[in-house]
Amino acid sequence: MPPLKSDVWTWDTLIHILIIMALAIVARWLLRKGVDWTIRLMVSRSEKREATMPGRTRRILAEATGATLDRQNQRTTTVGGLLSNVGVAIIIIVALLSGFSTIGIKITPILTSAGIVGVALAFGAQTLVKDVLAGLFIIFEDQYGVGDAVKINEVEGLVEDVGLRVTRIRDWNGAAWYLRNGEITKVGNVTQGWTTSFTDIKVHALEDPNQVIRVIRKVLDDIAVEFEGTLLDKPLVLGVGDITGDTMTFQVMTKCIANQHHDVLRALRRECKDAFDAARIRGAF
Structure with missing residues (x-):
């Protein structure tokens, strides 16, 4: 290491170092605040832009691109x-280099040595480089983002963090999984685009199928109004799907914005039950 100045630890030097640390802390704080402010501004603009779109246009865009408001956010x-x-990494590097210069450590020899050592370490850092490059592609290709419900390799859960090197997922049992981006080979994202669901509605086999279909269609009309902002197409009853023993099964198809079908299906089952009771249609035993 290059020799230090003989008078390195003077009050001026200490004050200079403290100033560098203070500036680094302030710069980091301003960076965080600036990024947070920019995120809030972009989210606000997205909400205002979507609010001006007709419902039909909004649904078509969501179906074609997966560009729902939640997805953009x-x-x-x-x-x-x-x-x-x-940005924080850059601030830390600049602060360290400034500190070295202040206490008399010449930066040029360090950078030269770092270059030589870097070549030697390059062979051992191939995995790190692979992870970082994969992380960049994941982020800029929008394969998944924070809050997405995904299956990555064999792990299913919610994405909690997407870093350059590691992706963190919280599975449905609460365990946190850390997956190196370079090892990710398969990604299933149920939050993008749209979700088509097929739901079985079962009644007693002796009921009139035409009456059952009429009742289900009336329920679907109500569901289409209630979930106008979630459904991409009007729900359809596909007819009798199966008759087994005392059970006749009708199949209903719904197409919703990605991963927003659960509330629709719950409401569909509940309202079908109420409508069957009112029409004196017996359920399956």
Whole structure:
């Protein structure tokens, strides 16, 4: 290491170092605040822009691109976190180099040595480089983002963090999984695009199928109004799907914005039960 100045630890030097630390802390705080403010601004603009769109236009865009408001907000948050982390790393590096210069450590020999050592370490850092490159593609291709419900390799759960090197997932049992981006080979994302669901509605086999279909269609009309902002197409009853023993099964198809079908199906089953009771249609035993 290059020799230090003989008078390195003077009050001026200490004050200079404290100033560098203070500036680094302030710069980090301003960066975080700036990124947070930018994220809030972009989210607000997205909400205002979507509010001006007719419902039909909004649904078509969601079906074609998966660009729902929630999806755009998740992507904004993910990219904002990445930029914040990169900015903090740059601030730390600049502060360290400034500190070295202040106490008399020449930076040029260090950088030269780092270059030589870097070549030697490059062979051992291939995995790290692979992880980082994969992380960049994951983020900029929008394969998934914070809050998405995904299956990555054999792990299913919610994405909690997308970093350059590691993705963190919280599975349905509450366990946190840390997956190196370079090892991710399969990604299933149920939050993007749309979800088509087929639901079985069962009644007694002796009931009149035409009456049952009429009742279900009336329920579906009500569901279409109640979930106008979630459904991409009007729900359809496909007819009798199966008759087994004392049970006649009718199949209903719904097409919703991705991963927003659960409330629709719950309401569908509940309202079918109420409508069957009112029409004196017996359920399956």
